[in-house]
Amino acid sequence: MEKEVTIYDIAKILNLSPATVSRALNDHPAINSKTKLSIANTAAELGYRSNTFASNLRRKSTSTLGVIVPRLDSSFMSAVLAGMEEVANKAGYNLLISQSLESQGKEKSNAKTMYNSRVDGLLVSLAYDTEGFDHFENFVKKRVPVLFFDRIFDHSECATIVIDNEKAGYDVTSHLIMQGCTHILHVTGNLKRNVYIDRLSGYRKALEAHGIAFDEAWVLETDLSREAGKAAVDYMEKLPVRPDAIFVANDICAISCIQELKQRGYRIPEDIAIAGFNNDPVSQVVEPSLTTVYYPGKEMGAIAVKTMINHLTGTSDIDPANSVVLQSELLIRDSSRKLQREARN
Amino acid sequence: MEKEVTIYDIAKILNLSPATVSRALNDHPAINSKTKLSIANTAAELGYRSNTFASNLRRKSTSTLGVIVPRLDSSFMSAVLAGMEEVANKAGYNLLISQSLESQGKEKSNAKTMYNSRVDGLLVSLAYDTEGFDHFENFVKKRVPVLFFDRIFDHSECATIVIDNEKAGYDVTSHLIMQGCTHILHVTGNLKRNVYIDRLSGYRKALEAHGIAFDEAWVLETDLSREAGKAAVDYMEKLPVRPDAIFVANDICAISCIQELKQRGYRIPEDIAIAGFNNDPVSQVVEPSLTTVYYPGKEMGAIAVKTMINHLTGTSDIDPANSVVLQSELLIRDSSRKLQREARN
DNA sequence: TTTTGGATTGTAACCGATTGCATTAGCCAA
DNA sequence: TTGGCTAATGCAATCGGTTACAATCCAAAA
Numbered sequence: 157m158e159k160e161v162t163i164y165d166i167a168k169i170l171n172l173s174p175a176t177v178s179r180a181l182n183d184h185p186a187i188n189s190k191t192k193l194s195i196a197n198t199a200a201e202l203g204y205r206s207n208t209f210a211s212n213l214r215r216k217s218t219s220t221l222g223v224i225v226p227r228l229d230s231s232f233m234s235a236v237l238a239g240m241e242e243v244a245n246k247a248g249y250n251l252l253i254s255q256s257l258e259s260q261g262k263e264k265s266n267a268k269t270m271y272n273s274r275v276d277g278l279l280v281s282l283a284y285d286t287e288g289f290d291h292f293e294n295f296v297k298k299r300v301p302v303l304f305f306d307r308i309f310d311h312s313e314c315a316t317i318v319i320d321n322e323k324a325g326y327d328v329t330s331h332l333i334m335q336g337c338t339h340i341l342h343v344t345g346n347l348k349r350n351v352y353i354d355r356l357s358g359y360r361k362a363l364e365a366h367g368i369a370f371d372e373a374w375v376l377e378t379d380l381s382r383e384a385g386k387a388a389v390d391y392m393e394k395l396p397v398r399p400d401a402i403f404v405a406n407d408i409c410a411i412s413c414i415q416e417l418k419q420r421g422y423r424i425p426e427d428i429a430i431a432g433f434n435n436d437p438v439s440q441v442v443e444p445s446l447t448t449v450y451y452p453g454k455e456m457g458a459i460a461v462k463t464m465i466n467h468l469t470g471t472s473d474i475d476p477a478n479s480v481v482l483q484s485e486l487l488i489r490d491s492s493r494k495l496q497r498e499a500r501n
Numbered sequence: 502m503e504k505e506v507t508i509y510d511i512a513k514i515l516n517l518s519p520a521t522v523s524r525a526l527n528d529h530p531a532i533n534s535k536t537k538l539s540i541a542n543t544a545a546e547l548g549y550r551s552n553t554f555a556s557n558l559r560r561k562s563t564s565t566l567g568v569i570v571p572r573l574d575s576s577f578m579s580a581v582l583a584g585m586e587e588v589a590n591k592a593g594y595n596l597l598i599s600q601s602l603e604s605q606g607k608e609k610s611n612a613k614t615m616y617n618s619r620v621d622g623l624l625v626s627l628a629y630d631t632e633g634f635d636h637f638e639n640f641v642k643k644r645v646p647v648l649f650f651d652r653i654f655d656h657s658e659c660a661t662i663v664i665d666n667e668k669a670g671y672d673v674t675s676h677l678i679m680q681g682c683t684h685i686l687h688v689t690g691n692l693k694r695n696v697y698i699d700r701l702s703g704y705r706k707a708l709e710a711h712g713i714a715f716d717e718a719w720v721l722e723t724d725l726s727r728e729a730g731k732a733a734v735d736y737m738e739k740l741p742v743r744p745d746a747i748f749v750a751n752d753i754c755a756i757s758c759i760q761e762l763k764q765r766g767y768r769i770p771e772d773i774a775i776a777g778f779n780n781d782p783v784s785q786v787v788e789p790s791l792t793t794v795y796y797p798g799k800e801m802g803a804i805a806v807k808t809m810i811n812h813l814t815g816t817s818d819i820d821p822a823n824s825v826v827l828q829s830e831l832l833i834r835d836s837s838r839k840l841q842r843e844a845r846n
Numbered sequence: 847t848t849t850t851g852g853a854t855t856g857t858a859a860c861c862g863a864t865t866g867c868a869t870t871a872g873c874c875a876a
Numbered sequence: 877t878t879g880g881c882t883a884a885t886g887c888a889a890t891c892g893g894t895t896a897c898a899a900t901c902c903a904a905a906a
Contacts, residue, residue: 162892173856178893188854205617209563210892213554213861228583229799234574241573241600245611250618253598255586266590272550273595411786438786441756454574507862518886523863533884555862558891 161204169198181206212274220250221464222275224266226283226307228255231436232453233281236305239457240279247465249276256283264291271295277464282307284346284379301467305460307349315467317460319484321351324449325358326365327486328403328431331447333366335494337401337429340368343388343413344405345380355405355433380405385412389420401429401492407436407448414442414491429492444490452482506549514543526551557619565595566809567615567623569608571652573600576781577798578626581650584802585624592810594621601628609636616640622809627652629691629724646812650805652694660812662805664829666696669794670703671710672831673748673776676792678711680839682746682774685713688733688758689750690725700750700778725750730757734765746774746837752781752793759787759836774837789835797827 163177170177172191180187180195212218221244225233237253244251252275256263263283270278271294278295280302289311295302296313305317332340342359345352360370376391378384388409392399404410410432414424422428424444432439432448439446459480508522515522517536525532525540557563566589570578582598589596597620601608608628615623616639623640625647634656640647641658650662677685687704690697705715721736723729733754737744749755755777759769767773769789777784777793784791804825 160892164892174893175857175895176855178895179855182894186854191854207558207892208618209554209558210861211894213552213558213863213892214894216861218554228586229576229579231574231576231579234576234579237598238573238600241598242602245599245614250597250614251599252595253582253586254590254596255583269590269595273553415786438783441760441783441787443788505862509862519863520865520887521885523865524885527864531884536884552862555891556864558862558893559864561891 160207161199161202162207163204165202166195166198166204169202170194218250218274218276219248220252220273220275221461222270222273222278223251223253224256224263224270224278224280225253226256226258226281228253232434232451235453236281236457236460239454239459240461241457243458243461243465247461249461249465256286258284260286267291267295271300275300276468277301277303279303279305279460279464280309281305282309282349285348287348301464303460303464303467305456307351310350315463316479317456317463317482318350318479319451319456319482321354322358322361324433324484324486325355325403326362327358328355328433328447328449329359329362330366331486331488332401332403332429332431332492333362333368335401335425335429335492337399337494338368339374339397339399340401340403341374341376341388341392341395341399342403342405343376343378343380343384343409345378347377352405359403374399378409380409382408382412385409386416388413389416399428401425401431403431405433407432407434407439407446410446410448411438411442414444414446425490425492425494429494431492435487439487439489442491447489447492448487450485450487452484456482505552506544506547507552508549510547511540511543511549514547515539563619563621564593565597565618565620566806567618567620568596568598569601569611569615569623569625570598571601571603571626571628573598577779577796580798581626581802581805584799584804585806586802588803588806588810592806594806594810601631603629605631612636612640616645620645621813623647624805624809625649625654627654627694630693632693646809648805648809648812650801652696655695660808661824662801662808662827663695663824664796664801664827666699667703667706669778669829669831670700670748671707672703673700673778673792673794674704674707675711676831676833677746677748677774677776677837678707678713680746680770680774680837682744682839683713684719684742684744685746685748686719686721686733686737686740686744687748687750688721688723688725688729688754690723692722697750704748719744723754725754727753727757730754731761733758734761744773746770746776748776750778752777752779752784752791755791755793756781756783756787759789759791770835770837770839774839776837780832784832784834787836792834792837793832795830795832797829801827 163174167174167177176187177195180192223240227233241251252273254266256266260283263286277300289309292302303315308316308318329340342356344356347353356375363370376388378388402413404413410430414430417424417428424430430446432446435448435450439448508519512519512522521532522540525537568585572578586596597618599611601611605628608631622645634654637647648660653661653663674685687701689701692698701720708715721733723733747758749758755775759775762769762773769775775791777791780793780795784793
């Protein structure tokens with residue numbers, strides 16, 4: 157049971173050439189269907205499995221997609237990966253997954269690994285502090301497609317999958333304003349990243365649209381961790397005017413704010429309304445339940461892989477600079493419902 | 502920028518044979534260190550990257566580990582994967598990850614894909630309803646090591662990584678009993694899986710140890726989903742005696758129980774104490790915070806890969822039937838604290 | 847009967863790295 | 877000078893499919 161079966165073995169048994177066997181197994185049209193059948197049968201009998209390396213070596217393609225994400229252990233990312241895996245698997249592609257742990261250095265080294273593994277395409281969501289595109293240049297030069305999702309990099313050669321973060325930020329802020337809030341603190345992440353700068357931009361526009369002046373002091377850039385939540389509450393208490401709402405750019409940090417605020421005796425949403433972002437499972441469980449933005453993670457992963465595979469197989473020769481924008485949705489829950497307290501979600 | 506550099510190019514430039522170049526790049530002792538240096542230099546200059554396929558084809562190994570998990574989108578699994586990725590990456594191994602979506606059928610097809618991809622080793626956590634070992638026989642026959650973690654299969658050829666589920670189940674149950682509970686409903690998962698049957702066994706033993714009679718009607722086998730949580734509450738209300746505690750075999754379902762119970766007017770833990778399992782992030786956020794069992798996911802992933810790689814490189818020729826048992830820990834929180842209400846966690 | 851052309855199948859040169867078995871050079875001792 | 881030995885390098889086969897370019901066969905057309 158040790159020896160591997162090759163197309164040569166099959167060829168010898170059936171008195172054919174290995175070329176014919178190879179073509180038959182790949183369903184080449186020139187091969188007689190009866191021949192194909194007998195080849196398929198003996199292949200099955202012998203327990204033949206194709207040697208991917210030999211095949212890749214000759215074909216120069218790997219049927220493997222590389223994925224680099226900031227962290228594997230976040231509910232959003234695992235949803236994304238679940239979506240990716242499902243589509244890739246169906247299309248016969250493998251996924252090579254690695255995490256940058258939010259570090260530019262590790263992202264670079266992962267990119268190198270992917271490059272050496274000769275992935276057919278690369279799917280990336282950027283780390284917190286990544287600057288520049290150097291580590292992806294190799295791919296572009298070798299014409300390996302690179303696609304960014306969620307935390308993207310704007311590059312003429314790369315497709316992107318995002319949600320409309322500006323609109324989402326606008327919607328959240330408008331909602332808070334409609335609830336009567338006029339002093340809204342925005343706690344955000346690293347503004348190098350599109351997701352955060354765009355949400356901020358939506359926040360600004362909503363303020364303007366409602367005639368509220370924008371003030372830089374009301375934007376707090378953090379790492380959006382649990383600790384940042386507490387720090388944000390500290391910061392808030394030092395502001396000249398007490399805010400009546402906080403819009404946090406992620407749920408984890410928003411929840412930590414809620415817990416901290418409750419501990420300090422604030423009532424939510426009566427004293428301060430809170431809104432988060434991502435629709436993390438915890439957002440439904442926390443009390444009061446957290447107003448947030450639904451983020452289609454699984455769908456995003458699925459579409460990213462679909463786009464990539466279409467690109468690779470040439471099904472869609474769409475402009476590689478095309479960008480898919482997915483639908484997000486504001487989920488209004490108790491943490492921000494100052495009016496219509498009756499309508500429960 | 503299209504042409505790939507090969508060892509032949511390097512050889513030609515330096516007037517050496519490809520054999521020497523290959524050996525130099527692999528740091529073979531027979532090669533003169535000066536020669537090595539000049540080869541390394543020109544390789545770097547030319548932007549050479551080794552062709553894995555050619556190498557794999559010749560070597561018959563892939564430096565890739567296959568991973569099959571029930572779901573990617575669970576906080577426990579993403580912790581496991583994060584741990585795996587870190588170790589594998591450091592050791593120069595790649596991870597090929599796929600999910601069975603809790604279906605035996607998909608698990609089988611994934612195993613086949615892994616087999617055809619010729620992974621050097623396979624790491625598996627079983628789906629909900631998997632029976633039998635057939636789909637892994639191929640690996641055993643070809644001497645590809647298979648390691649099970651968490652949801653394991655007992656097989657003489659396969660290593661396993663687990664926590665002591667029986668002990669954990671015992672500890673949870675004992676704790677509830679110490680809080681004065683005598684009627685403890687146990688909501689569990691598919692009893693084919695070791696993790697659930699072992700926890701159940703711990704539950705039984707704890708009852709016995711405290712002189713409480715075991716009753717089958719007090720064990721509810723479910724799929725541990727959110728819906729199952731509600732169904733469990735329904736079931737509970739139909740029992741002849743109202744339970745004073747529920748021990749649920751996972752946090753997601755436990756939390757859904759809590760929410761349902763609260764909605765029906767029960768006070769937790771005064772009327773009913775609740776305990777979960779896994780230390781999912783939500784368990785800290787729910788109110789009251791959920792007593793649960795800390796599950797070392799990241800560590801489990803790391804150790805699984807470490808064990809596998811040691812096995813592959815022959816560093817440890819330990820009996821393949823060896824089993825690693827990791828430490829878990831009972832985290833007592835408010836949902837079960839009927840006594841000593843002062844000690845907060 | 848000869849020609850022509852489509853349908854099948856075969857030949858052989860790759861793809862790029864690895865490695866068992868020489869071979870060569872250089873040095874020391876006999 | 878010669879033999880022996882070590883260190884360093886080269887030769888050439890090999891891993892298993894793929895594919896451009898024939899070659900072959902057979903029936904239909906001329």
